[in-house]
Amino acid sequence: MKRMLFPLLLGLAVCACHHPEVEYLDFDTFQVYSVKSSDVFMENGDLNPDIAFMEDGGLDEDQTKVASTQAVTLVRDLLGSINSNSLLQIAGIYTGHDIDNSPLRLSGKLVLPASGPIKNLVLVSHYTIGANSESPSETFPLEAIVASKGYAVVIADYIGFGITADRIHPYMHTESTARSVVDMALAVKPYLKHIGRQPESEEVILMGYSQGGSTTMAVMDMLQDEYPSVFPIKQVYAGGGPYDLAATFDYSMETGVTGIPCAIPMIVQGVSEGERLGLDMSLFFKPHLLENYKEWINSKKYTVKQINQHIGSKDLREIMTEAGRDRSQGETAILYKALLKNSTLNFIPYAPVFLFHSRTDQTVPFINALSAEAYFKGNDIRYDFGDYGAHAMAAVRFVLTVYKDLK
Secondary structure, rough: HHHHHHHHHHHHHOOOOOOOOOOOOOOOOEEEEEEEEEEEEEOOOOOOOEOOOOOOOOOOOHHHHHHEEEEEHHHHHHHOOOOOOEEEEEEEEEEEEEOOOOEEEEEEEEEOOOOHHHHHHEEEEEEOOOHHHHHHOHOOEHHHHHHOOOOOEOOOOOOOOOOOOOOOOOOHHHHHHHHHHHHHHHHHHHHHOOOOOOOOHHHEEEEOOOOHHHHHHHHHHHHHHHHHOOOOOOEEEEEEEOHHHHHHHHHHHOOOOOOOHHHHHHHHHHHHHHOOOOHHHOOEHHHHHHHHHHHHOOOOOOOHHHHHHHHHHOOOHEOOOHHHHHHOOOOHHHHHHHHHHHHHOOOOOOOOOOEEEEEOOOOOOHHHHHHHHHHOOOEEEEEEEOOOOOHHHHHHHHHHHHHHHHO
């Protein structure tokens, strides 16, 4: 064991003091700039307070505090025994693809058990965030706890976060976001071999919730199509995802409200950026949002909850123009067509899939789960659609369900 760990510890010692803007040690294509050893549980038995939970995006402060407390309690109660309490969080840089497929330096985090064999790569697609401080490379993501069962967890920041925080995040643009995840996996694979922590199996496991649930399905499609022999897929876990963007748009317009106000400007701007549509935001946003969305969203200073509070309403009539809410008109029709294109119910899965959704989710409407169930009928899909509370609380249950399902 000591012999196996020596090259890793030597490399990490050299890399730990480096930062993205200076020279760093080059291990093949994944270039490490930060290493941190973290425990899942503290010595007193408490959950590590650094572990990042999905933020409750509601506008009510008291409800948010209650949800946060409940989430920590749920993890402590359901996590149970773990194989390896000590994990290595390794942040690094790799060469990926920009939205036009040109080379782009991106960042992300690799999480490993501190010692022992690695079973498989787990490619995690992260959920919706607003502030760069919430990026996987900057946090201890909750999904990383599955590394304690002997897995190498790979979490890309996506374009627009991490070292590309100055860029617009192409939110819900499935091609570029999935590509960032796949590119990081390609970079991490030779790095793990180099440090003597190569997985025992070539098969990969995919996992993601919310935005990450939809992205996970897009990653599955991409791997099946382009890398079937490099990354054969063992299992896919997708939870609370907006798989059907067009249906989500229709549902929101019919009800007149949104459970996550920040998603409106994020989607319109992000899909426009990813598809290079050049949409005029003034045709979509009411003045209060139009005058401030660049600061609230593109500065990457504010969390999802803070952006929602700035917007101040869930009523779409107060957020979007009449034309922006009408899919038959002008640029909204162009956007709607792009939403159809970026929905992820457009392929046949060849590996087992576990789909999870809370029926009481008001952030990502349950219509997405029903659309997925109808589309994937006849495939190897397991469903868990229960009354698991709000979106953020259901995220915790999803991660713990995956944790317990992994052997």
